[in-house]
Amino acid sequence: MTIRIDRRQFLVGSTTLMAAGAMGISPVLSQEARLRLLFWGGQARADRTYGVTDLYDKANPGQVVEGEFLGWGDYWPKLATQTAGGNAPDIIQMDYRYIVEYADRGAIAPLDDYVGDVLKLDDFDQDQLDGGKVNGKLYGISLGANSVAMMVNKAAFERAGVELPGKMTTYDDLKAMAEKFNAKGEMKLIGDGSGSEPMLENWLRQKGKALYTAEGKLAFDEADATEWFAMWADLRDAGVCVSAEDQALDTGPLETTMVTLGKAAMIPSNSNQLVAFQAINQDEITITNFPRIATDAPGGHYRKPSMFFSVAGKSNDKESSAKFISFFVNDKDAATVLGVERGIPCSASVRDALAPTLDDQSKIALNFVSNLGDLLAALPPSPPAAAGEIDSSLLRTISQEVGFGARSPEDAGPALVSGAAEILARAAS
Template identity: 40%
Template sequence: MQVNRRSFLMGTAGAAAGLAFGAGSAIPALAEDASLRAMWWGSNDRAKRTLDVAKLYQSKTPGVTIVGESLAGDGYWTKLATQMAGRAIADVFQLEPGTISDYSKRGACLPLDEFVPSTLKVDDFGADMLKLTTVDGKLYGVGLGLNSFAMFYDSVEFEKAGIPLPTPDLTWDEYAKLAVELGKSSGKSGPYGARYTYVFDAWLRQRGKSLYAKESPTLGFTVDDAKEWFDYWEKLRKAGGTVAADVQTLDQNNIDTNCLTLGKSAISMAYSNQMVGYQLVIKNKLGIAMLPREKKGGPSGHYYRPGLIWSVGATTKQGEAAAKFISFFVNDVEAGKILGVERGVPMSPAVREAILPQLNPTEQETVKYINLLKDQVGEYPRPAPMGSTEFDQRVLRPTCDELAFERVSVADAAQQLVETGKATIKG
C-alpha cells in the first residue's frame, strides 16, 4: 500500500480491513475516543512504513484515529508555518536536529517531561540520547533513530571508472581528484556539496570550528572560513567534479531531487539512514562511506545525531495520547520490525536487537556504518539556534546557487553568507 504526499485516514475499521483513505474522505471512524494528526516528510517508503505502524497501533489501541500527512521537503515546512500561524499544529509532527531548537523556541513544541516515564518510556535510551532532543533543559522530542552524515556512491560507476572505493581516511583533496575522474569517465561526478549545512559543519569541525558557535547563538565561522569553503567547491565545479549549476538548484535536500537519484552524479552526501530510501530508487548497488576529512588521521567532523524526531504540537488537546503513540513507535518490537532503520538505527536496545536478523543487506550496511563511527565521532553540538532553518534554506543554498551561476564572486559570496547569516540567527 503506497501513500505519497497526501493525507490518509486510519480509523479502527480501516485498520482492521487494511484500508487507507485519501484526503477529503468522509469515512467515519468507529469508537473515536482520541483523534491524532501526524505529519512528516519523506519518501514513499517512509510513508508506507509509518502508515503500517499507525495501523498496528490502532489495532492494539481501540478507539484511536490517526490522520496523517506525508509531504515533500519544502512543502512540509510551508505547511508547518501555516499551522503555527493558525495555532493548529499537528498533534505529532516530524523535526530533525537542525530544526528542533528553532521550532521549540518558537513555541511549536509541547514539553514532554511530564509524560516521562509514565507514558513516554525512554529510560532504556540512556541520558545522553535524551540530551539530543533537549532544549533549554526541557525535552521537546524523541529521537527515532541514530544516524550521522554519510557519503553514498554508485559502486558500479566507480568500478567502470577503475577508481578505488572511498576509504574512512579519504581527504578532501583526494575526493576532488576522484570526483573529477568520475566526471570524465561517466559524465557523473559528484554533488555541489557547498549547499549542505551538515557537510559544511563537518568540514568546520575538522578544523576546530563549527557551523554555530558553542557558547552563544551566532555563527561559528568567519568570512575567511566561508571563502575557503566556497573556493574549494568552485574550483571543483570548474574542473568538472560537480554537477552543473542548473542541476544543483533542483536539489531540495531530499531523496527525490538529489542529483544521485536524478542520475546526474555518482555520489551523494546525505544522512546514513537515507541509504535505504536511496537504494529503493537507484538500480545500481550503493556503497556508504564517511565524509572526506581535512587530513589523514585528523578529526572526522562526524557525530551521532537523532536521524529524525517526533515532537508533539504545542496546541494539541491530546498531549498524553500523542506521547503514548510516540512511545509505541519507538519501543514496540513489531513496530520496529516494520520501521527497520529507514529513520535511523533504533534508540531502543531491545528493538535494535530484535530487528537485526531481519535487516536486508542495505539496512545492515547502515548499522555497520554507525558502528564504524564509534571511535570517529566527536561531541554532539549544542542545539541549532533559532533561524537555523532559514539560514539553511534562505541563505546558504541561494548563495551557493548564485556562486555556481557565477553571479557573485567567491569573496562576495563569503561576505554575504556571514553578514546575512548573522542577521538570520536570532538566538
C-alpha cells in the same frame, strides 16, 4: 452498524460522511479518539510509518492515528502555516535544526511529565535523549541515531574503475578520482556540496570549529566561509563536481538528487537515507564518510538524532500523543516494520531485537553509524532559532550565485557571515 474508515480512504470528503448520516449510519470516526500525525519523507517512509500506525490502532481500540506526509521542501511551510493557524497536528516530526525555534515559541510541548508513565525511555541512548532537550526540558523523542554520510553509487565507481572512497579519502583525493569519471563520461564524481549545511559543518568541525556556539552565535568567520566557497569553485572548475545548472535540478526530493538523476556518483546525505535511496535506484548504493580535510584531521561526524517526534503545544491530547510515540520507539513489531530508515533505534533492547532481521542495506547503515571510529566527535549544541533559514535560504542561495558566476568566493564568504548574523539577530529580537 458501523463503518471503519481507513486512512487511505479518509479524504473522501464531507459528502460521504453526510450520506452516512442520512442512512442512519454512525461512522467510527465520530466515536474514536483521533490523533493527527504529520511527517516528511517519501512513499517508502510513509509505507513504514503507516504500517506502525496500523499496529498501534489495532493494539489500542478506540484510538486512531491519521498520518500525512510531504516532501522536505513542502513540509516546513505547511507546518508553519498550521501552527500559526492553531491547527497543528498532534504529533509533529521535528528536525534538530528547528527544535529550539519551535520549543521557544511554545509550538511543541515539553514531555518530561510523561516519561516513566506513558512514555518509556528506560534504555534509550543518553546522547539521543540529550539531543531532544531544549533548556533542560525534553521536547523531542529521537526516532533514530544517524550520521552524515556520502551516498555512493557503488556500481558507477566499478564502471569507472575507481576504488570506493573510505575513511582516509581527502578532498584533495577527489581530483584524481574525478579524472577517471570524466574520461568515462557517464557522470561527475560528486554533487556540488557548497550549499550543503551538513557538509559545511563537517568541514568546519575537522578544522576545530563549528557552525554555531552554545549561545547560538556563529562559530566561524569570513575567512572560513571564503575558503569553503573557493574550494568548491576549484572542484567545479576542475570538473570534479556537477555544474551549477545540474545542481539546480535538485529541489529536495530524493528523486531529484544528483545520484538518482545519474549526474554524480556520490552526494552528501544521511546514513538513514540509504534504504530510501536504494529503493529508487537500480544501481547498488552504499555509504561512506564525508571526505577529510587531511588524513590526520579530527573527526567531523557525530551521532545525530535523525529526527524527532514532538507533540504540538496546543494538542488536545498530549498524553495519548506521548503514548503513541512510546509505542513507535519501543515496540519490537513496530521496529521490524520501520527498520533503520529513520536511523538506528535509540533503545538498546529494540536495537538488539532488530539487528538479526535487517536486510543487507539496513545492516550497512547500522554498521556505519556503529563504527565511525576516530571520525566520531561530540554532538554539537542544538542550532539556534532561524538556523533553518540560514541553511535553506541564505547558504543555498549564495552557493548557487557562486556556481553561476554571479558572486566570487571572496564576496560570498563575507556575504554568508553577515547575512547569517543578521538572520540570527532578527530572530533574537
